[in-house]
Amino acid sequence: MDGRGPWRAAPAARRRQGNGAQGLSANHLDHGSRSGFPSTHAAVMSTAVGFMAVAIPVWSLIAAMATVTLCTSWARVHAGAHFPSDVLAGLVGGAALGALVALQLI
Numbered sequence: 403m404d405g406r407g408p409w410r411a412a413p414a415a416r417r418r419q420g421n422g423a424q425g426l427s428a429n430h431l432d433h434g435s436r437s438g439f440p441s442t443h444a445a446v447m448s449t450a451v452g453f454m455a456v457a458i459p460v461w462s463l464i465a466a467m468a469t470v471t472l473c474t475s476w477a478r479v480h481a482g483a484h485f486p487s488d489v490l491a492g493l494v495g496g497a498a499l500g501a502l503v504a505l506q507l508i
Contacts, residue, residue, distance in 0.1 A: 441483075442492065455501065
């Protein structure tokens with residue numbers, strides 16, 4: 403062990419995280435330049451769930467999609483990419499948008 407390698411870069415990487423991103427856990431991801439509010443992952447996935455709940459109410463499929471959506475949302479918080487409020491806003495906003503679009507199309 404000569405002191406060089408990826409294990410030496412970890413403290414420096416933690417200092418560089420910046421961008422106002424101080425989530426609930428250590429950040430395991432690089433942050434982009436834009437804000438994380440709302441969570442785009444949560445918004446897009448919950449838009450699909452909201453749309454399906456109104457347009458094609460096959461509840462077993464919706465339950466499976468909702469489970470994947472919630473697991474992905476939790477993973478974004480756990481990875482340090484978002485605060486829970488970022489994910490919650492994405493989930494609520496996306497589901498509402500999906501349902502509204504489905505209602506307009508029916």
